[in-house]
Amino acid sequence: MTSVGQQASALSQPEPEPTRATLRDVVAAYVGLTKPRVIELLLLTTVPVMFFAAGGVPELGLVVATVVGGTLSAGSASALNCVYDRDIDEQMRRTRRRALPRHIVSARAALVFGLALGVISTVVLAVWVNWLSAALALAANAFYVLVYTMVLKRRTTQNIVWGGLAGCFPALIGWTAVTGSLSWVPVVLFAVVFFWTPPHTWALALRYREDYANVDVPMLPVVAPAAEVARRIVIYSWVMVATSLLLWPVADTGLFYPVAALVLGAVFLVEAHRMWRRARGTEDLSKIQPMRLFHASNLYLSLLFVAVALSPLVPL
Missing domain, CATH: 1.10.357 (Tetracycline Repressor; domain 2)
Known part of the structure; x- marks a missing residue:
């Protein structure tokens, strides 16, 4: 594992001259x-x-x-x-x-x-x-x-579980930019991104686990078998979908958003469970196909927040 001294010197190591x-x-x-x-x-x-x-x-x-x-x-x-x-x-x-x-x-x-x-x-x-x-x-x-x-x-x-908090702040910033204050509504969306981050990042890290292992970065796929990584992805995915549905009662969104969140969440959960099933009994990434879940996670978050934007515009 990388020593503290090596980490501390990361910014001070000599730099080669930039190439032309x-x-x-x-x-x-x-x-x-x-x-x-x-x-x-x-x-x-x-x-x-x-x-x-x-x-x-x-x-x-x-x-x-x-x-x-x-x-x-x-x-x-x-x-x-x-x-x-x-x-x-x-x-x-x-x-x-x-x-x-x-x-x-x-x-x-x-x-x-x-x-x-x-x-x-x-x-x-x-x-x-x-x-x-x-x-x-x-x-x-x-x-x-x-x-x-x-x-x-x-x-x-x-690392990515707690480090992912930084990526949740845009939901708060978007809300405060308009209202000038915080409330439970952006906090729910903050939490959705928080629980989305581990499945998204662990799927990518599973694909590049050898890279992380070679540089002593202890991403979960480096220290745990693929089946365990997939199991945790499933757990976080369920919590993520449940959290996304909280916006309905908290913000009184109308029916468009919860229907969209439920459909998108169901599709994502199916993909997460499929990866877990593929990961059991094999470490072969060509069979596990973690990038399928990675790309699905990008699509899920994109469409979920589009639904957030459309919610006040759709008369349901």
Whole structure:
């Protein structure tokens, strides 16, 4: 397992000189540091909540400011994560094509870039949205970098369970951007994302478990057999679906949302149980097919939050 001394020196290790690259390569590298696909998912849990909080279509300027601020905040956290994890990213198939392992951007430049995005995002949200949303985005950023990346990720199999809290904040930010306050409604949606994160991430980690094992990151699929990973995915999936249905009585949504949540949840549970059944008695990933569940989880969350957005617009 990686020692504490190795982790502490992750930011101080000497950096090779960045390789020569075209302007296009450099721009693409900086964009890559922000992990655009992660940002897409985060925004997908922000904007629909704004529609729900507004009871319809929110003010366009507010949506733009929230999206810009949220994008910069998430990009900041991702860039800082890339700086700290550059030592293991170089050794993993899934991440070795990132900007820092390829030395297109130096660690110092990426650090400055990440910090600058964090400052700008806080200013944007504080000035054009509100201070509560700005504080929540800053808290999510700090939690992801300081708690998940620097403390949990390399030390515990529960890393993604608790580290995933950072990815739940966009639901709170979307709500507070419109209302200026918190309530139980965004807390329920926060919890949905919290219970969604382990099935989503463990399915991906199962696919790349050898990568994580090679760099001593104790993701659950590294330390537990595939059947146990799948069993826990099923448990979290049931809790996730049950939590999603809580929004109906808590927010008095009408019938459209609970029907959509029930159908989407049933489909996801079927896929989770199928993976569990495939995982029993084999460690062959070609038979377990964890990426099926990973892609299903993305589709589930996307459609569930679309249902959240449409709920106040559909007369049921």
